[in-house]
Amino acid sequence: MNKVEMFCLLCAQPLRIVPNWKTLFIRHFPPCLCEKCFSKFELSSTTTALYQYNDAMKKYLHQYKFLQDVALAKVFRQQIHTQFKCEAATIIPIPMHPIKQKERTFSHTEELLKAANIPYTQLLEKTTVETQSSKNREQRLKSASLFRLNPVAQVEHKDYLLFDDIQTTGTTMRHAKQVLLEAGARNVRTFTLING
Template structure:
């Protein structure tokens, strides 16, 4: 998954990578997009919001990226943010818990997009939640999202009892998904539960 990419994954421009002893020694992840594409994404300065850290704003470049990655099923694009996700989570001591997909939705997409982001970033994780509904939150209004019944169930409460967890999702909008996951995990015995998303919408 971490072989050097020769061309930018977003615009196909040739990448000029200088991989020296320092990069090999530190096992840094390879560059996957060009500087021009990188600059189109807007980093968030004030990251923390209600126990959730988000890295990027939901601008036009990010909308295009998400569309290509999630809905055009371009799994290679999981590598686009590998370095920034790796740098942010590599030293985290909490259990990393990705937001799961409903089995029916997973069949349609063919890959779990949160899992692939974490794999590309070399971040270990474990599934402790199952998704109860296959409804897409992105198709609901804000009011409908806030009224959504519990979306998740904990797989094995003993595995998370008294543990510190970090839930990972792609985008934070109303916070419904993360709040449901947090509530389920805390009620099942988790000590603390925080959130991390690539994007804040």
């Protein structure tokens, strides 16, 4: 098979990729980071996140979310796909406020799931343009409700899984979970790419 030349999305070093049976017959995404860049990410010790927040992750999030580099949604696609490919619960990404999404041009949580080819349903709406990252711990814990049910959403008595990019105090997930449970969800679990 021929080699395909691609470049690391973080350091731009060439990646030499040789297609193999995994990439042809099973859902195995080609790498988009070099081994050196990928090795800087630290696996999470929790069962509710894939990675720990560290300097490499801080730089990644800044480039992905705030510099609007949507191509970086592919960085963790294999890990997200592996985590969710057999998930029985309906996956709900944490939404952005429409004004924030217009500014950023994409929903970072939805793009992570799309890149990993994971189906999801959006049942929630964000009620405030304030971000949790702009608040300290005490302010986050005292926040008014951050979400409401989408007016056309039908919450069934079944299992749901909330997905977000990062969790620090858990306020975002707690608010979203409460809305779903009050609307009739049987069970709501949470999972994040990064544990802050």
